[in-house]
Every structure is written in C-alpha cells, then in structure tokens.
Amino acid sequence: MALFIPDTFRGEVVRPEDSAYDELRQVVAGDVDKRPAVILRPVDAPDVAVAVAVARDSGLPLAVRCGGHSGAGHSAVDDGVVLDVRKLKTLEIDAEGKTAWAGAGLTAGEYTKAVGEHGLATGFGDTGSVGLGGITLAGGVGFLVRKYGMTIDNLLAAEVVTADGEILHVDETSHPELFWAIRGGGGNFGVVTKFQYRLHDVGEFVGGMLMLPATPEVITGAIEIASSAPEELSAIINVMTAPPAPFIPEEVRGKLVVMALLGYAGPPAEAEKVLAPLRALATPIMDSVRPMAYAEMFPPEDASYRPTAVGENMFVDTVDGSAVEAILKRLTESDAPMRVTQIRPLGGAMARVASDATAFAHRDAAYMVNLAAFYTSPADRIAKHEWITSFRDQLETGMPRAYVGFVADADNPERVRAAYPAATYDRLVAVKQQYDPANLFRLNQNIPA
Template identity: 50%
Template structure:
C-alpha cells in the first residue's frame, strides 16, 4: 500500500482510501447488491492525473477499473484501483458551430440541460444519470436514434490518455484508427477525458408515456408500426406488470401492460399524426404523450434508489405475435414481482451509416430485446439470474443473437464476439495491440491484444 500511496502522491484530484469516512458512499455504483471493495479510488482532476493513475496501475500490477457515471458493471474492482472520472464533468457549448466539448463524468441529464438552454441537443441513452464516458464509447442507443443516429455518429473528436500515458487528440484526421475504435469499442484503448459532440437543433418534442394492454397481437403490431413510423419517431416499449408509482393509477398496479415512451422530433401537429396509429391499437390505459421539453424524457430518479437487477439482451431481425406470446408467457412465470421485457425498434438514421464506419456494427438489425428482472433480496440472485438467462437464450435463438456491448454483464463475456462481426473484431484487436499491448484496460468488455 505504501508503494501505491507514493505512486499517487502527485495527483491533484482526490485520492480516497478505504479508511476515509465517505469511501463506501463514493464506491457505491448505480446497481445495488454489488459489493466490490477497491484498494483505492482516485477522483482525477485532469488528464495529467489520469496518466499518473495509469502509471500506478502499471507499476503496482493492481487491476484497474475506469468509472464515469457508475452504471457500468465494470466500474469497480476488488483490491484494485478505480480511476473515477466523476469530477471531469464540464460541458462547453459552441452555439455557432453546434458542437460541445464534454467531460466523461458529466451525465446525460446534465449535458442535455446545458444544450437545451440553447435549443440544441445530442442524443444519448434513456437514463439521465448515466455518465457520458461509457455510454458514448459503447455506441449510445436512445430516444433519438431513428432521427439522428447513435451517439457515436455525433462524436466528432475525443481527447484520450493511452495506456502508456500519452495524451492524444483523436478524430477523423488524427489517429483515425483509434477514433474508429472508440466509437463502439468501449474503454479498451484508453481513458477518454473529453468528448466533442455534434449538436442538433432541438429543444421541444412531442412525446411521453403511453400505456396499452399487453396482448401478443398488440405487441406485434406496435413493433411493426415502430419500424414503419416516420424516422422522427423513436420509442422504447417495456412489457411488464404496471409498477406502483404515483403516476400509475392504482387499479393498474401489477397488471401486465405495455408501457411505451415515445419521442417525436418535431411539432405537436405532426407528432400527433405520427403517434395516432399507436393510440389506435387499443384504448390507452394511460396517455401522457404531449408537447414537452426533450429533457423531460429522462424521468426523475431518486439518488438513493439502487436496484438489484439482471438482464440479457439480444438483437432481433423479426418480431411477430408468436414471439410476443412467448415473451408474455415468460413474464407470467416470474421469479420476482418486477420482471420486464424491453423492446426497441431500430432503423432510421442509425441504419444509414455504413456498418464498417464505426466499431458499432449492428446497423442493419431491426430490434433490440432485453429480458430483465429487478429484485429485492440479494440471496435470490441465482434464481433470478437463471430466469433472465433462460429468457434471453430463448430470444437469442430467434435470430442468432448479437449483443450490444453496453448491455453485457460481466458474467457473459463469452458473448463479446457477438458484439462485433469478424472483420470488426480483427480491426479492434489490431488497434488494441497498438495502443494497449499489455491489456492494462481489461476490466471491461475486453478485446485482448494478440
């Protein structure tokens, strides 16, 4: 420990040791029931601090985890070093050029609020508290993918500290291979300390929550309509028992429903036309779709809420009533009171980018499906995990699988090859060999060097 302390003595940010009174609070990730205890957490102040931490990891041989928002399953490591990007959260908006430089520790909600003040927006995921570092480098699937594409499609440049401590600016002209790799390859090649992102003109949208009865026919029709809808419309559908939330009528609590969050990029009149076919599927149980600021798509989060959850995700090429009925059957045999299946229709702007343009390559897939379970008792983890794995395996069998690297759990790293086609994988391995030949960055969905 003395060697580690000496190695970190020049850090300008905060070095947090297990003996510090707030160590447990700082190490707590978003997900509950996950208890890993690092040897030290370093909240870096700048890129120079990042280089010092990486040198300490190389010198001591301790395992390394890199953390931005704490949602990742790889953001903690037992008896190792956590490089915490929490304090790198500045967001600088260039209104004239419609670009922004953002720190990886900034959350999607923080960035969105800063951009929305100027009538501008970049699309991220579906949760406001996610840190930008991991979300962006893994791809970025959210409410604007059909209108504007993935987040990596709006990544214009990045500043990165590599395994050997170099501080690089990467873009289409500078280190273009590395720039290609961080657009979907995750944190395998270095620590991103700043991100330059394209901004689109957008502040208000027509969107909100639409709750419909969950029948097999309705789910199949909903997903078909989602692909046929104008590209300005994206949605995420959660099939689940209605949760006991204040916004949900009490008579719906526990009833199997289709909870859709729709977002239309455009005015209310056109938005209403785009949403009308979905409203016509059945008499809505709840209809909160209306003009709203884009920032409102990120629902309010309780900072003290740390759910225990498990999931399995796969891409699908087709979806019909038979598949929907199989999903409903699984949801009717849960191991927890809170099972769910999330369905996302893809396509649109995301699909128009060539598959080899970025390391994220699943451009031609139609849907993304996730089997998930939230539970309250950590002792029941294996039971719930078996349910989620079996559910996910069933859906993978429908179209041969395919994984989204940001949704891979740390116990399914055997699926890493499903995230990347063979040619993409080989290119990523070559980039890894060049920039991290010793595999310092291995506490992730790992792409090992040759």
C-alpha cells in the first residue's frame, strides 16, 4: 500500500531527502541505524490520530519515538513510519493541587526542571534525556522510588490515541483496564499524548555521587546500608570500570570502582547521618554528594553520545557475598572497554502498592540488577552478548523477573514474559485484544493479542 499523508496532518513530515532526516531518525543506541520511509511529528492528539491512521492504512511498520533511549532500538524502523512525539511538550502545572499534565514528548529533565521551580517533583529515572513516554509506560524507577514509588504510582490519568484513532481519557474510572495496562505494559496499547502526574514537595534534597574502592566489603556494606536506610534514600550502586571522564581522577580511570549515585529526599542534617556509614566504608575516591535542588540530579548531557553496548536486567531478592564475589570476578575478567553491574535497592513506597494494581507487578523484589558491557565490533557484540547472558543466569535466582524498560533485546519473548507474572501477562493480552487486536503497536517489548 502507498504512503498517503492527508492535508489534515498539521505536524512536520520528514522524508529521506529532507535535511532534518538524519538527525531526527537517530536514536541513542549507537548500533541502531534505521532509515524510515517517513518521520511524522504531530503537534497534538488529533494530529497523532492522523499519523496513526497513516501508518495503519499504509501497512508499513510503525515505530513510536519519544526520548529515543530504547536499548532494543524499538523507536527506529527501516522503511516504515516513525511517529515522533517530541513536539508534544505542553506542561500545565497545578502547584496548589500538586498535579501536572505533561505532553508525552517532554524529557524527564525538561519536566523536572519546570516543576522544580515550584519546589515540586515526580520521580522518573537516573537520566534526564529519557523521554516521559518510554519511562512512564515501562514503570519508572529512579531517585525517588523508595520515598514516593515508581513513576506509574504517581500517574493519575493519561490521554491515549488508540490503533483505530480514538482519543481516550484514561484513568481509574474511564477505561480502567487500559489505565492499568499502560502502567508498566510499555507502548503496546496506543500512543500516549499527555500524562497527568502527582507532584511531591521535594524542596530539601541531597544528592550526588560517592566513589569508593571496589572491594567485597565495600560492595556488600553499601548494599546493606542502602537497603536498610530510611526510604528517603534511593541509591544506585554501580560496580564498574571508572569512565575516562575528565572529572574522574586519572589514576582510577579504567579501574573497577563503586560509583554510588545517591538521592536523599529530606533535610541535609538527616541525610548526613544516613550517609555517614556509607562514607565510612572506605576512604572515598570522590564525594560530590551535597544539598541541591532535585532537578540537579539531571545535569546537561552530551547529545552526541551514542554508546554501543549490550545489557541485561533482572530483579533478585538477595545480592549476597557469593553474588558479590561473582560480580567482581566477572567484571575483572572481562575485556569490555566499560562494564557495569548496577544494583538498585528497592522497597519502601514501591513495595507498598499491590502487585495487581498496575501492569508492573514485581513489587516485592528487593533489588533491581542491571548489567552492561560495551563492545567494539560486530563479532565482539556476539561475544559480549553471550557473556552478559551467562552473567545474568549466574545472578538470577528463582523465577526470572525483568523490568521491561531495560530489556535490551529487540525480540526476546522469554524476557517479555519474565517482565510479568503469568496472570498479569494474560490480563495484558486481554487488554491488547480489546485496544490493538491487529498489533499495530508491535515495535516494543511486544505482547501480541
């Protein structure tokens, strides 16, 4: 079928011959280099409905693109339609009522900066350039997760354009099953054009990076302290090769270190007490943890950074001494230019939400663990992929559990299944059958009807 774009489409139409094409087709993953037939950049929900119809009627594959961070490269497509939501940047803040309606094309950093001017915040992840679209639909685990829950726990409503072009207001009472599904079910059910979030007072905040030597005692100690700390503390403990960045002391670059990213949503005096045992684990190599505005957790980023890496993700209930030993052994033996094991202690507000309240259901997991390894060539990619999969198998305990936002394989139904308990998956299939039976929205961690 031919690609027909009606005059009713008011957004930008970008084709291969246009000067903006190369920049706009790019995503963050450095090994994704797809050439869509057209990039459609709608300006509002009715325009999104036209774009959805264009894709549906053309029969070409459709990719929905927001911040472009999909590790699987799902927001790019060869010879298909990219529906790029980045022009949807409206933001209505109700500072008194502590809610905000945000265009789905905003990034976490853009939103956080704007609401931060009112001393308010909604939690997203650890990276400002990640799009609201992708992270909210996946779930959202970041620096406020233990105190205020996941992003989806602060989602009050959304505007969704379905496969047949309907524009729906979706919340607990209007299309409740769809509202349940978009809170963790990814981009399977439609294009979200706006999200309504709850805002929290995060006037006082302490954050930054604490770098310590990567010894078994430090890693185990950091995990224990961060897990049992008050829920004001959300920590991301990276055991990794120190990057060759100018702010890293030269003598540690390329060496294994613990790089703990810390966020404390409370008064500085309290934070000092909670963080003291972490600082006492060893003489810090670097310590940039300080009182700051929450929005400073998202510093400016290099937009040209397009890493080539493989990644794995899992939820586990323990990271004990033998797991720490395995992590250090694996990371020491690897020849990857950068390799990381990231441990995120969970619990707190995230764990208090019932596991069937949202499509994200792994509420009881104690830790999220992410693995990443950079690679240097296509052959090296295969080697690193094998390495990282067997590393995951070594650490994963019990039933496999994954976070759909970090599943980096483009087509791995087993890991999609691991993202949901069986009953949750079946319920997602039923919602898919109702709202997208033809699987128009299939470039994602897909749940076929």
